[in-house]
Amino acid sequence: MSDRYAVIGNPVAHSKSPAIHAEFARATGQDIDYARIEAPLDGFADAIARFRAAGGKGCNVTLPFKQEAVRIAGRLSERARLAQAVNTLRFEDSFGDNTDGIGLVRDLAGNMGVDLRGKSLLILGAGGAAQGVAGALLVAGLRRLVIANRTLSKAQALAERFPGVRARGYQALAGERFDVVVNATSAGLAGESPALPAGLLDEKTVAYDMVYGRDTPFLVQARAAGARAVDGIGMLVEQAAESFFLWRGVRPSTRAVLEKLRGS
Ligand code: ATR
Numbered sequence: 001m002s003d004r005y006a007v008i009g010n011p012v013a014h015s016k017s018p019a020i021h022a023e024f025a026r027a028t029g030q031d032i033d034y035a036r037i038e039a040p041l042d043g044f045a046d047a048i049a050r051f052r053a054a055g056g057k058g059c060n061v062t063l064p065f066k067q068e069a070v071r072i073a074g075r076l077s078e079r080a081r082l083a084q085a086v087n088t089l090r091f092e093d094s095f096g097d098n099t100d101g102i103g104l105v106r107d108l109a110g111n112m113g114v115d116l117r118g119k120s121l122l123i124l125g126a127g128g129a130a131q132g133v134a135g136a137l138l139v140a141g142l143r144r145l146v147i148a149n150r151t152l153s154k155a156q157a158l159a160e161r162f163p164g165v166r167a168r169g170y171q172a173l174a175g176e177r178f179d180v181v182v183n184a185t186s187a188g189l190a191g192e193s194p195a196l197p198a199g200l201l202d203e204k205t206v207a208y209d210m211v212y213g214r215d216t217p218f219l220v221q222a223r224a225a226g227a228r229a230v231d232g233i234g235m236l237v238e239q240a241a242e243s244f245f246l247w248r249g250v251r252p253s254t255r256a257v258l259e260k261l262r263g264s
Contacts, residue, residue, distance in 0.1 A: 002033040004055055005247065008047055009062030012038045016261065017060055020240045023260070024252035032248070044068050048089070058090040058247045060240075066128060069096060082135035082161075085128060088243040097246055100129075101136025103239030104182070104210070104232075109140075111234045111258065114180065114206055117141035122178040124194045124218075125185035126154040126167075129210055133184065138162050148173055150185075150194065170195050177202070181222075183209040188216030201225040212236055233261055 007017040013036065021034040037059075039047035044065045051059060061069040069086035070076065073096025080086050086096035108114040121142050123130050126149035137145055148168040149155035155167035174197035181201060185194050188211040201207055207222030212232040222229040237254045245251045 001055075002031045003057045004033050004035070004051075005058050005060075006035040006037045006051060006056060007060040007062055008037045008039050008044070008051070009065060010038050010041055012036045012062065015062065016236060017062075017240060020237055020257055020261075021244060023257045024241065024244045027256065028244075028248070028250045028252050030248050030250060039065065045072060048072055052091050056091060058088070058092075060243055061087050061089060063128070066098075066132070072096070079135055083132045085132050087132070087239065088246055090246055095246075097243075098132060099239040099242035099246070100132040100235070101134070102242055103235045103237075104133045104208075105136050105140050106238040106242075107232075107234035108180065108206070108208065110238070111254070112206070112228075112230065116180070118143050119179040120144040120177075121146075121180040121182065122173070122176075122200075123147045124170075124181065124183045124196075125149055125187075126151070126158045127184070127186065129186070130184035131158060133182070133210075134158065134162055134165065137182075138165065144178075146173075146176075146178070148194075171197060173197050173200055176200065178205065180206045180208065181227075183207070183211070183216070183218045186211075188214065188218055191217060193217035193221055196221075201227045203227065206230070208232070210235060234258055237261065 018034045025032045066085040074094030077097040080098040083098040088097045146166045147155045147159050152169040159165040159167035201222045203226035205227040207227040207229045209216050210232040219229045237258045241254050
């Protein structure tokens with residue numbers, strides 16, 4: 001029988017993870033079965049226990065359970081501890097990891113050719129998505145890392161956890177410029193964009209939206225300003241590759257999967 005994995009979330013019907021992992025398995029000759037499990041909002045721990053009992057080897061965890069998964073893991077990677085969020089569980093040793101941050105860094109550096117060393121980077125947002133990637137960005141060799149949020153106190157609370165990181169409100173960004181601006185807010189899901197000061201994005205900026213599969217107002221705004229604008233599909237594929245490696249000890253190539261998802 002194939003080794004069983006799954007993505008557990010709510011909602012989870014739209015998840016591209018089963019298709020991505022199936023493609024990784026095919027390309028690397030690994031015999032796995034990867035399903036979607038929608039857990040009730042108050043039933044995450046039960047869903048994990050049931051999947052384990054049914055022979056599951058590990059799972060990806062998505063919204064809204066990434067914080068709860070921290071408590072389920074017996075042992076956490078350093079990056080999951082920093083993020084206070086787990087997106088990958090390996091059951092054999094009760095290991096919890098977070099591959100979101102490294103997924104973003106690999107997409108920027110590997111797929112987009114953006115060398116982060118010595119660069120300035122701005123994270124927009126201070127919720128779960130921002131928290132999940134801040135630690136990985138911090139060790140990527142940046143010269144400057146700033147977290148800006150509509151609610152300044154949340155940016156301050158997040159920045160305090162990472163040495164050298166500064167917090168700002170959006171209007172306090174006027175006159176500043178950054179090499180890379182990462183939108184980690186959920187604004188795009190509501191068809192909105194963070195209220196950024198004019199001039200923040202220009203033709204030298206790499207503008208990255210962690211949301212994927214839709215042309216968010218942030219990306220539209222970035223493109224209109226001449227910036228290089230890209231959505232988060234590459235991050236999705238890269239975080240999946242790192243999870244696959246954790247489970248199988250084999251690192252799949254991401255290029256073909258990414259090209260397929262981008263329809264190119
Ligand atoms: P996630 O896990 O997706 O990060 P979250 O923890 O609810 O979700 O955080 C949502 C983030 O998007 C927050 O930073 C939120 O800003 P506030 O803390 O000020 O609420 C941000 N956000 C959501 N809608 C936004 C909008 N229309 N404009 C700017 N920021 C927005």
